[in-house]
Amino acid sequence: MPPEAAATPIAPGRVLLGAEIIARRVEELGAEIAVAYQGRELTVVALYNGAVFFAADLLRHLPGAVRFEALCVASYEGTGSTGTIRFRQEPLPDLAGRDVLLVDDILDTGQTLRAVCQRLQAETAPATLRTAVLLHKQRATAAGLRADWTGFEIGDEFVIGYGLDFNGLYRNLPYIALAK
Ligand code: IMP
Ligand code: MG
Numbered sequence: 272m273p274p275e276a277a278a279t280p281i282a283p284g285r286v287l288l289g290a291e292i293i294a295r296r297v298e299e300l301g302a303e304i305a306v307a308y309q310g311r312e313l314t315v316v317a318l319y320n321g322a323v324f325f326a327a328d329l330l331r332h333l334p335g336a337v338r339f340e341a342l343c344v345a346s347y348e349g350t351g352s353t354g355t356i357r358f359r360q361e362p363l364p365d366l367a368g369r370d371v372l373l374v375d376d377i378l379d380t381g382q383t384l385r386a387v388c389q390r391l392q393a394e395t396a397p398a399t400l401r402t403a404v405l406l407h408k409q410r411a412t413a414a415g416l417r418a419d420w421t422g423f424e425i426g427d428e429f430v431i432g433y434g435l436d437f438n439g440l441y442r443n444l445p446y447i448a449l450a451k
Contacts (some may be wrong), residue, residue: 279317281350284451285445288423289429293405293447296422297325300403301332302370304420307401313449314338314397315343318387320442321376324434325405325422326428329374340364348439350429352449366395376434377406381416406430406447 304313305397317326330339343359346352364389371391375384377422384402391400403420409427431437432444441450 281431281440281450283431283441283448285449286446287425287449290433290445291421293422293433297328297405298332300420300422301329305333305335307369308333308372311370312336314339314340314366314371315365316342316364316366316373316377316391318373318383319343320373320436321434323442326377326406328375329403333370337371340366342387344383344387348400350378352382354380354382356383358390358411363395366391366397368396369396370399371397371401373400375402375403375404375418376416377408377430378404378416378421379408379413381414382448383413384418386415388406398451405433406435412445 315326315330315337329406330337342364345357345359346355373384373387373391374423378384388400388402391397402418404418405422407418407421407424429437429450432446432447432449434442435447435449
């Protein structure tokens with residue numbers, strides 16, 4: 272057994288959102304986003320690794336001229352945010368004058384989206400910058416945060432699958448489950 276797995280007490284528990292439910296919602300979000308950017312060139316910036324599935328599935332529902340960039344950031348260790356956002360990739364993509372949609376897996380404390388939005392605004396000067404997240408935790412609602420597009424609202428439990436990990440594990444699950 273690899274050392275990481277041996278030190279990991281967490282396993283997939285109850286399925287919160289099955290693969291078909293996720294697929295239907297991502298298709299709906301794609302349709303809404305397509306209408307919002309109709310006739311304009313869109314640049315999707317996905318926050319990796321967490322948004323890997325959401326971004327890939329969402330992109331397939333966006334017609335027309337769409338660019339794609341990935342930005343590698345990390346904040347979580349285990350099941351808690353470290354509070355510091357590390358950009359693992361420099362330089363930032365060239366987004367000057369572009370209509371940018373920032374895509375992430377989940378809005379929790381909001382620190383990640385806030386830090387990334389601030390840096391993109393300050394250093395790349397996009398024409399517009401909006402956000403889409405697949406999941407939105409209650410904590411984000413309590414803090415008055417909201418992405419421009421949200422897939423599902425969930426409780427404050429730690430979830431894994433469909434890109435979301437625990438210590439690097441379980442991103443591969445095609446559904447979203449509670450961690451147990
Ligand atoms: P925030 O900065 O606190 O909003 O957290 C956003 C980031 O934390 C996301 O991009 C996820 O990578 C990670 N995260 C937050 N909640 C969870 C969870 O329940 N499971 C796995 N990762 C999470
Ligand atoms: Mg993440």
